[in-house]
Amino acid sequence: MNKDIMICGVGGQGTVLASRIIAASAMDEGYTVHSAETIGMAQRGGPVTSHVRIGADAFSPLIPLGGADLLIAFEPSEAVRNLKYLKKDGFVIVNSVPMKPTSLGSSEDYDGKAEIAFVRSRCGCLVVDSEKLCAPFGSSKFFNVAVLGAASGSGKLGLNKETVCEEIVKIVPERFREKNLAAFEAGYKTGEER
Numbered sequence: 001m002n003k004d005i006m007i008c009g010v011g012g013q014g015t016v017l018a019s020r021i022i023a024a025s026a027m028d029e030g031y032t033v034h035s036a037e038t039i040g041m042a043q044r045g046g047p048v049t050s051h052v053r054i055g056a057d058a059f060s061p062l063i064p065l066g067g068a069d070l071l072i073a074f075e076p077s078e079a080v081r082n083l084k085y086l087k088k089d090g091f092v093i094v095n096s097v098p099m100k101p102t103s104l105g106s107s108e109d110y111d112g113k114a115e116i117a118f119v120r121s122r123c124g125c126l127v128v129d130s131e132k133l134c135a136p137f138g139s140s141k142f143f144n145v146a147v148l149g150a151a152s153g154s155g156k157l158g159l160n161k162e163t164v165c166e167e168i169v170k171i172v173p174e175r176f177r178e179k180n181l182a183a184f185e186a187g188y189k190t191g192e193e194r
Helices: 015-028 078-083 113-122 131-135 140-153 160-170 175-192
Strands: 003-012 033-038 046-055 068-073 086-095 125-129
Touching: 003 015, 003 078, 015 033, 015 046, 015 160, 046 068, 046 078, 046 131, 068 078, 068 140, 078 086, 078 113, 086 113, 086 140, 113 125, 125 140, 125 175, 131 140, 131 175, 140 160, 140 175
Parallel strands: 003 068, 068 086, 086 125
Antiparallel strands: 003 046, 033 046
């Protein structure tokens, strides 16, 4: 398998953990993996992107423009900003709940709806509501693992569900494992229903 996956969001959403789980799962399945994060002003709500390249065809960690098979966007405006990395037949999984980027002034309204409509007009897309999906777990902070479940359930991740769950157990601190595994399962069902 050769697959390029870009994960994007803003600081504090857990994009780096999601990319670590994907990369470790792919390595467990015997694939060559290259990954890199661009963190920028993450501590201030700035953009964060992670590139995960799986397979023998990847010779560098950065995905070229127009090269991503899958874009997992934790925030609608970040989906639009990174859409240039998606292949023509690529797929986007995007959170419908916006987190106002630092680039917008405090007086500007932003609900993410126009951005999601734009993404839907350009490519195949699964829109996931992080608040609704993560409500049973008490926090939308579990979205980073729930969205991996959605990617897996939709068939777009390309990795075995069991392998990803094993990596969640290895990487996530013990006190959060049960809820993360439940969040992954909830996301998986959402992805299957798309």
